[in-house]
Amino acid sequence: MQNVSENRVLIYIFGGSGDLAHRKLYPALFNLYRKNHIKHNFAVIGTARRDWSDDYYRSTILKSLEELPGSFNQKNSFTKHFYYQAHDVTDSKHYIALDNLGIELEKKYETQGNRIFYMAMAPKFFATIAEHLKSQNLVSEKGYNRIVIEKPFGRDFASAKELNDAISDTFSEDQIYRIDHYLGKEMVLGLLPLRFSNPFFEQVWNRDFIDNIQINLNEELGVEDRAGYYETAGALRDMVQNHIMQILALTTLGAPEKMSAEALRDQKQKLFAGLQVYKPEEVSKYFVRGQYGASDIPDHEPAYRDEPNVAPNSTIETFVAGEVHIDNDQWRGVPIFIRTGKRLPEKNSRIDVVFKPRQNPIFSQPDEPNILTIEIEPEEGVALQFNGKKIGQTTDPARYQLTYQHSKAEIAQVLDAYERLIYDVILGDHTNFSHWLELEKTWKFVDAIRQYWDNNAPTDFPNYKSGTAGPAASDSLLQRSNRQWIYQPEPRTTR
Ligand SMILES: NC(=O)c1ccc[n+]([C@@H]2O[C@H](COP(=O)([O-])OP(=O)(O)OC[C@H]3O[C@@H](n4cnc5c(N)ncnc54)[C@H](OP(=O)(O)O)[C@@H]3O)[C@@H](O)[C@H]2O)c1
Known part of the structure; x- marks a missing residue:
């Protein structure tokens, strides 16, 4: 039976094949799953250029969970919520495929249009991704939309402002979560x-x-x-x-x-x-x-x-x-x-x-x-x-x-810090994030x-x-x- 109070969300991870995703994000999400903060009604789409199948992607996630408590069955069931879409974020067609997969998973997992876009890749791509999310209609009209940004947020005031202006064209300040993992310690x-x-x-x-x-x-x-x-x-x-x-x-x-x-x-x-x-x-x-x-x-x-x-x-x-x-x-x-x-x-x-x-x-x-x-x-x-x-x-x-x-x-x-901060994003709590x-x-x-x-x-x-x-x-x-x-x-x- 469906748990009505469960957090419902579809998470897009840009840079899904990368180091941050494997070392921090997948273990953090698994811990949230183990503690029932996310359970049935969530799905994750990992995206990057390399040509991975869903099965291979899931095997890399399983490997990143090796050190964590939890049975193989539990970890395996967790990875079934993960899907992989290969493409280049600078290519507009990429977003059509991402949207189609998102719509399909939203139905399957009943995530009610709630979307989190996690930028786990080089900052030079953040503005391009944000622009495409808007122009290719990935920003949901039904539920909430939240973007999570990793440091470095710019390399000086001028570049940070340029980046902020670009992201602000698609997301309002209350939809932007700038992660500083020290704030989760x-x-x-x-x-x-x-x-x-x-x-x-x-x-x-x-x-x-x-x-x-x-x-x-x-x-x-x-x-x-x-x-x-x-x-x-x-x-x-x-x-x-x-x-x-x-x-x-x-x-x-x-x-x-x-x-x-x-x-x-x-x-x-x-x-x-x-x-x-x-x-x-x-x-x-x-x-x-x-x-x-x-x-x-x-x-x-x-x-x-x-x-x-x-x-x-x-x-x-x-x-x-x-x-x-x-x-x-x-x-x-x-x-x-x-x-x-x-x-x-x-x-x-x-x-x-x-x-x-x-x-x-x-x-x-x-x-x-x-x-x-x-x-x-x-x-x-x-x-x-x-x-x-x-x-x-x-x-x-x-x-x-x-x-x-x-x-x-x-x-x-x-x-741990990532677990807590990702959970805050799911709950929509800005307390432990930095403001522009x-x-x-x-x-x-x-x-x-x-x-x-x-x-x-x-x-x-x-x-x-x-x-x-x-x-x-x-x-x-x-x-x-x-x-x-x-x-x-x-x-x-x-x-
Ligand atoms: N690693 C950390 O501990 C850490 C800590 C704090 C902050 N950060 C920040 O987190 C972000 C990610 O760091 P990372 O260490 O995970 O980097 P990484 O291991 O180099 O991962 C970058 C990811 O981006 C993908 N990618 C690169 N170009 C792409 C393109 N044109 N289209 C689609 N995907 C593309 C890569 O996969 P493909 O090559 O398959 O495309 C890979 O999945 C950076 O902003 C970094 O500063 C990282």
């Missing part, structure tokens, strides 16, 4: 409850009490096989414009009126209105770039310039550290330090909120700062460092730490740095060894105001 989703449901944090979350904020999104891996893309992007475009800026916004925005996509968007926009865009002469004061050289471990981890498909004299940065300022009443004067890079000692994403230390009026020595750390990955938890007394017959101070961590078993139970007005502001911020860097090629690359925490200038950025990175990983010494 458990501890990032936990930021607002942490900030706004604890008076003892909420009251002190401002420039009177906070000395500085540090956001780290560090990667252990190098460029791997993505040099083609990375050589045109670099760490600033790849990590700062999107993930770091979104995390920064959730860490510093004002209290939304309620938990809704609109209220959150309003607060993000207010916050970004205060984002200080640097003048060319300010860039080298506030931002540091780096590129990894070979590691000290013999025959291990080559320099970025020796990676496959990287230019031997590449000036692309694989590391960025910076000091960001928000000019509003809550944050004026509080530096927000950001750091991200490849081939750092370990994969680690975290936020450290460093409170102002006081000259203590009662005890002889100044207080050590209170520090709140929010660990996003690989651990998921919160730690609070504060001051107390050493145990025993002494009045000497001691550092205490309270920690909370989600257990591995709990983490295994919850939706946010992109506009963050691209302008990044463009100012990029332009200065492009006009002033680095002379010291490579300037950090693979496996270390980046160039020395990243430490100096904080040291000049007598601060330091709270997260200071040891260099990686083993393979």
